[in-house]
Amino acid sequence: MKNSRGVTLVELIMTITIAAFLLGGIVLFSSQQMTSTARVRDQLIALYLGQKAMAQINNTAYTSLPVGTTTLTGDPLFTGFQTRRVITAVSGGGTVTLRKIELRVARAGGSFAQALVSLTTYRQSNTTFGNGT
Amino acid sequence: MKRGDRGAVLFLVVVIIGLAAVLVASTTLFFLHSARLMQYRIERQKAYYLAQAGVMKAIQDWRASSASEANRRYGRSNQVVTGNQIFKTGAQADFAYFTFDVGERAGWRTVSGRSRFQQFRIRNISTAESITMNAVFVSWTSLDPGNPIGVNNLRSVNLALGPSGDYVGGVNTYIEWTNTFNAGAPILLTIQWWFADDNGTVDSRTHEIIAWNGAPAAPGAASAARPRTHTFCIHSTGQVGQTGGSAFKVLEPVRAAISGTPGGGRVEIIDWDKLDKSIP
Numbered sequence: 001m002k003n004s005r006g007v008t009l010v011e012l013i014m015t016i017t018i019a020a021f022l023l024g025g026i027v028l029f030s031s032q033q034m035t036s037t038a039r040v041r042d043q044l045i046a047l048y049l050g051q052k053a054m055a056q057i058n059n060t061a062y063t064s065l066p067v068g069t070t071t072l073t074g075d076p077l078f079t080g081f082q083t084r085r086v087i088t089a090v091s092g093g094g095t096v097t098l099r100k101i102e103l104r105v106a107r108a109g110g111s112f113a114q115a116l117v118s119l120t121t122y123r124q125s126n127t128t129f130g131n132g133t
Numbered sequence: 134m135k136r137g138d139r140g141a142v143l144f145l146v147v148v149i150i151g152l153a154a155v156l157v158a159s160t161t162l163f164f165l166h167s168a169r170l171m172q173y174r175i176e177r178q179k180a181y182y183l184a185q186a187g188v189m190k191a192i193q194d195w196r197a198s199s200a201s202e203a204n205r206r207y208g209r210s211n212q213v214v215t216g217n218q219i220f221k222t223g224a225q226a227d228f229a230y231f232t233f234d235v236g237e238r239a240g241w242r243t244v245s246g247r248s249r250f251q252q253f254r255i256r257n258i259s260t261a262e263s264i265t266m267n268a269v270f271v272s273w274t275s276l277d278p279g280n281p282i283g284v285n286n287l288r289s290v291n292l293a294l295g296p297s298g299d300y301v302g303g304v305n306t307y308i309e310w311t312n313t314f315n316a317g318a319p320i321l322l323t324i325q326w327w328f329a330d331d332n333g334t335v336d337s338r339t340h341e342i343i344a345w346n347g348a349p350a351a352p353g354a355a356s357a358a359r360p361r362t363h364t365f366c367i368h369s370t371g372q373v374g375q376t377g378g379s380a381f382k383v384l385e386p387v388r389a390a391i392s393g394t395p396g397g398g399r400v401e402i403i404d405w406d407k408l409d410k411s412i413p
Binding site for chain 2: 029033036037039040043044047050051054090092095096098100102117118119120121122123124125126127128129130
């Protein structure tokens with residue numbers, strides 16, 4: 001039959017166009033999911049690094065936590081991240097002092113203003129967890 | 134194409150598109166859920182450290198407040214730490230913990246080879262709430278590695294203290310132990326008093342438990358004046374999220390048992406628990 005002979009140019013173009021749209025959609029969709037997965041992975045690592053830094057702070061003598069901003073040493077297991085510690089004085093208290101400790105974890109080279117994880121707590125002078133020094 | 138097959142391609146296309154849509158939707162939901170779960174974990178951790186901040190602030194308030202024992206207190210209002218992150222402290226006390234280093238300190242009476250810690254005082258400085266001793270637990274360890282030690286005859290249960298109440302252990306209320314292997318060997322005796330408050334009113338003062346060795350014991354004992362150690366609980370809830378309305382919030386409550394003397398002396402956080410529910 002005359003109508004059954006091969007595929008017309010119009011049909012071919014339409015097929016290619018539809019396939020291109022589908023492929024584009026799949027690529028875009030995959031790209032978004034990969035970005036989302038990477039962000040969740042980064043947040044998980046950043047949370048671990050933040051918890052680790054906070055545990056170290058809780059086990060550090062108060063006198064070794066001076067007011068100021070410090071960029072902490074990177075973790076050998078998870079390179080590509082940076083942690084910043086900001087310590088400020090909280091007013092009041094008389095003979096005892098209180099300090100606010102903020103930890104921010106960001107990708108290396110990234111902005112701490114857009115940190116992946118940000119944790120805040122207080123530490124007080126001469127107060128220990130357990131019978132520590 | 135046969136006449137009977139007409140529409141099959143359309144049907145096939147619809148099925149494929151439907152399957153693809155389900156696949157895309159489920160994958161999207163999965164990743165969305167993962168992202169939200171991660172965000173929730175982060176916010177819980179934030180709230181936990183905020184709760185710690187509340188404990189630290191409460192200790193500071195207590196240490197810096199009045200020198201008068203009866204007026205010592207800590208603040209209970211919401212405190213904004215950063216943005217919409219706050220902590221709130223409460224005062225419900227239900228745990229006390231004392232450690233006595235027996236054998237290295239004077240003040241313990243010895244009766245027929247048995248040692249007694251007696252005539253101790255426990256004070257509730259709250260003016261509004263009673264507290265009840267629920268139980269006493271004692272554990273011990275030898276400070277002399279070659280001499281294991283046994284302890285027996287514990288007697289001190291169900292003590293009730295009214296507001297501003299004092300309990301003074303009498304001659305029939307004591308904690309007694311026998312060094313079964315080496316009489317007189319030093320031991321580390323750890324005494325935990327568990328107590329509960331009436332939890333019905335909001336008191337303007339903290340529940341503080343003060344324990345010290347009371348009046349000199351009976352003849353034969355060398356009773357030393359012990360520093361008054363204040364032991365009390367602080368409940369603190371960290372909150373991340375909107376501070377008003379019905380917006381989603383993440384709450385993380387903790388309870389800390391504190392022991393120390395007021396002023397600039399060292400304070401120990403002797404017990405730390407994450408709780409299941411926030412403090413109202």
